[in-house]
Amino acid sequence: MPETKELARHRRERIWMWIQLMPVMTVLVVLFGGALVLGVAQSLGFAPWFGVNTFPDFSYFAALWGDVFFWKSLGLTLYYAIVATLLSLVFGILLALALVRTFPSKTLYKYLYKLPLMIPYTVGIALAVIMLGNGGMLSRLMAFTGFIDDPSQFPQILKTHMGWGIIAVYVWKQTPFVALTIYAVLLGVGRETEEAAAILGANKRQIFFQVTLPQILPGIISSTLIIFAFNIGAFEAPFILGGGFPDTLPVVAWRYFNDADYTLQLQGMATVVSIALVAGVILYSYLAFYRRYERRIGRN
Amino acid sequence: MTAVQLKGVRKDFGNFTAISNIDLDIKSGELVALLGPSGCGKTTTLRMIAGLEVPSAGQICFDGEDVSEVAVQKRNVGMVFQRYALFPHMTVEKNVMFGLKVRGIDKADIDKRLTEILDVVQLQDFRHRFPAQLSGGQMQRVAIARTLITNPSVLMMDEPLANLDTKLRGEMRRFIRELQQRLGITTIFVTHDQIEAMELADRVAVIFDGNLAQYDAPDALYKRPNSIEIADFMGATNVFEASISGKTATAVFGALTLQDTVPDGQAQLMLRGEAIDLHLDEITDEPNILQGKITAREFFGANITYSVECGGETIQVIEQSRRMVEIDQPVWLTIPPERIWIIQDNP
Ligand SMILES: Nc1ncnc2c1ncn2[C@@H]1O[C@H](COP(=O)(O)OP(=O)(O)O)[C@@H](O)[C@H]1O
Ligand SMILES: [Mg+2]
Numbered sequence: 001m002p003e004t005k006e007l008a009r010h011r012r013e014r015i016w017m018w019i020q021l022m023p024v025m026t027v028l029v030v031l032f033g034g035a036l037v038l039g040v041a042q043s044l045g046f047a048p049w050f051g052v053n054t055f056p057d058f059s060y061f062a063a064l065w066g067d068v069f070f071w072k073s074l075g076l077t078l079y080y081a082i083v084a085t086l087l088s089l090v091f092g093i094l095l096a097l098a099l100v101r102t103f104p105s106k107t108l109y110k111y112l113y114k115l116p117l118m119i120p121y122t123v124g125i126a127l128a129v130i131m132l133g134n135g136g137m138l139s140r141l142m143a144f145t146g147f148i149d150d151p152s153q154f155p156q157i158l159k160t161h162m163g164w165g166i167i168a169v170y171v172w173k174q175t176p177f178v179a180l181t182i183y184a185v186l187l188g189v190g191r192e193t194e195e196a197a198a199i200l201g202a203n204k205r206q207i208f209f210q211v212t213l214p215q216i217l218p219g220i221i222s223s224t225l226i227i228f229a230f231n232i233g234a235f236e237a238p239f240i241l242g243g244g245f246p247d248t249l250p251v252v253a254w255r256y257f258n259d260a261d262y263t264l265q266l267q268g269m270a271t272v273v274s275i276a277l278v279a280g281v282i283l284y285s286y287l288a289f290y291r292r293y294e295r296r297i298g299r300n
Numbered sequence: 301m302t303a304v305q306l307k308g309v310r311k312d313f314g315n316f317t318a319i320s321n322i323d324l325d326i327k328s329g330e331l332v333a334l335l336g337p338s339g340c341g342k343t344t345t346l347r348m349i350a351g352l353e354v355p356s357a358g359q360i361c362f363d364g365e366d367v368s369e370v371a372v373q374k375r376n377v378g379m380v381f382q383r384y385a386l387f388p389h390m391t392v393e394k395n396v397m398f399g400l401k402v403r404g405i406d407k408a409d410i411d412k413r414l415t416e417i418l419d420v421v422q423l424q425d426f427r428h429r430f431p432a433q434l435s436g437g438q439m440q441r442v443a444i445a446r447t448l449i450t451n452p453s454v455l456m457m458d459e460p461l462a463n464l465d466t467k468l469r470g471e472m473r474r475f476i477r478e479l480q481q482r483l484g485i486t487t488i489f490v491t492h493d494q495i496e497a498m499e500l501a502d503r504v505a506v507i508f509d510g511n512l513a514q515y516d517a518p519d520a521l522y523k524r525p526n527s528i529e530i531a532d533f534m535g536a537t538n539v540f541e542a543s544i545s546g547k548t549a550t551a552v553f554g555a556l557t558l559q560d561t562v563p564d565g566q567a568q569l570m571l572r573g574e575a576i577d578l579h580l581d582e583i584t585d586e587p588n589i590l591q592g593k594i595t596a597r598e599f600f601g602a603n604i605t606y607s608v609e610c611g612g613e614t615i616q617v618i619e620q621s622r623r624m625v626e627i628d629q630p631v632w633l634t635i636p637p638e639r640i641w642i643i644q645d646n647p
Pocket of ligand 1 (some may be wrong): 313316318336338339340341342343344345477
């Protein structure tokens with residue numbers, strides 16, 4: 001008999017837990033899940049409000065994936081996202097490592113480095129235009145100091161498919177984010193394992209790769225996921241600073257959505273779903289890879 | 301093995317002085333305890349010897365050679381951290397092998413020494429576990445093994461017994477002592493517990509407020525502390541004001557005869573409770589007889605502490621619990637002259 005009581009109590013607790021989760025769940029399921037289902041359905045030809053309903057219809061994907069420019073756009077999207085993510089990671093980790101050491105006026109730096117986090121992306125993009133463009137501050141400065149004869153000779157940084165401007169804005173914004181995350185992890189890890197390693201005879205490189213890096217890896221993984229997912233879907237920076245056609249996928253989707261021919265909306269939705277698929281596959285493989293590493297060192 | 305010397309070592313953190321001035325001479329193969337209350341600078345001293353902190357002034361010498369310029373990696377010291385500082389992402393065997401791997405020792409050699417050292421610390425069965433899956437005592441043995449496998453010339457341990465429960469502490473203490481004797485390795489350990497220091501160390505360096513207060517063998521420290529603070533820290537309970545004249549010390553409860561002459565004047569007189577004999581019948585034929593009455597009794601299993609009131613002062617007497625003397629019983633105390641210690645104002 002006492003067992004029945006115990007079960008009843010557990011059931012009550014479980015029900016209470018579900019009630020507490022309800023508000024969040026509702027928002028997630030209705031808004032996010034609903035939008036997702038609708039988006040996928042639309043990309044497959046379900047849009048009665050435009051007078052289109054050919055569901056299920058894979059022709060939008062076929063048209064998209066059959067176009068060589070889709071693959072070029074995908075390549076550009078991945079290129080900007082990956083390069084920016086890698087650079088932000090390297091700079092962010094270096095910054096975090098510097099911040100845990102003591103040095104003069106450290107408090108000032110601890111405020112300064114977070115500044116880009118508080119400035120909106122669009123302001124960052126505007127800054128890039130002002131600083132890096134032909135006729136921008138840098139080009140004028142170089143012309144003024146005599147490195148180049150005329151501001152127009154300044155190397156093209158913005159509006160090329162190399163995407164230095166886009167990458168610069170991403171890195172400028174995301175380095176502090178990575179640094180903030182890794183810094184917090186480093187504070188939790190403490191200096192003692194590094195000191196123990198040094199006493200045991202490890203040099204700086206061995207300490208970083210064998211002792212520090214494995215311990216901050218969870219922080220690196222989570223910040224990578226967040227910034228990569230953002231970079232692959234970001235729209236403003238490639239739209240303003242990019243090199244024009246072929247555009248990155250989010251820009252392509254935007255163009256479809258804004259086309260006078262509103263049936264192209266379905267094509268746009270197929271593009272968005274493609275981005276989500278690609279991002280999902282990449283992030284999932286990345287996580288699976290990390291799990292494999294964890295298992296290899298014997299952690300479960 | 302290696303002798304360690306600290307010469308006029310000082311350490312400032314900003315404008316806070318953690319260590320004022322320490323001179324310390326540790327002989328090769330000696331087991332020395334750094335003893336002092338929390339915050340007195342014990343860990344800082346160890347870290348300077350290891351090379352993790354740079355002294356603000358003074359020299360640290362190994363076998364007479366200044367090692368100030370020698371990097372941590374090259375000092376060949378071993379350190380067991382207070383919270384062990386094991387690598388949480390490595391198994392026990394990877395932790396232990398670390399020091400040899402980074403030195404580029406070849407695989408066969410590493411495996412041989414790993415097996416040896418895991419036998420010494422009795423962790424063969426745990427070699428594939430992670431630190432998070434070990435008890436405190438096991439983690440500590442991993443930390444010791446990880447250090448010993450590199451054959452350090454000086455072994456340092458920061459509060460090695462503080463985080464263990466009572467039973468494990470005794471075990472670990474014997475383990476450390478035996479290991480140290482077998483390997484003959486110069487060992488410095490930190491503790492805030494005077495009993496632990498006395499039980500383990502050949503010599504004890506008492507540190508107060510960043511200064512070396514006394515550096516002596518345990519029994520000397522216990523019987524002949526050179527200041528009231530040390531007597532207090534070493535658990536002395538019977539300390540009384542006395543005036544000295546020749547070989548006689550006069551306190552509130554009466555005059556006691558000393559063995560040696562000390563300078564005349566005011567002083568503190570220290571009696572160790574276990575050096576006082578308690579008699580139930582009147583005694584007349586011994587020096588230093590005090591008459592009193594038992595006012596309290598504390599039972600500690602093997603020992604009993606009696607509070608005896610003698611001429612307005614209370615003297616604590618410790619006796620093995622072979623008998624129980626009742627409260628209010630009149631008693632006679634006798635104190636051997638050689639067990640009376642006089643502490644005079646800083647000479
Ligand atoms: N890195 C540091 N910066 C500033 N003060 C420190 C630092 N390390 C230790 N101290 C201070 O120095 C004093 C001695 O510390 P420590 O050697 O750790 O004492 P303990 O004897 O308890 O081991 C303490 O007051 C401590 O706050
Ligand atoms: Mg300490």
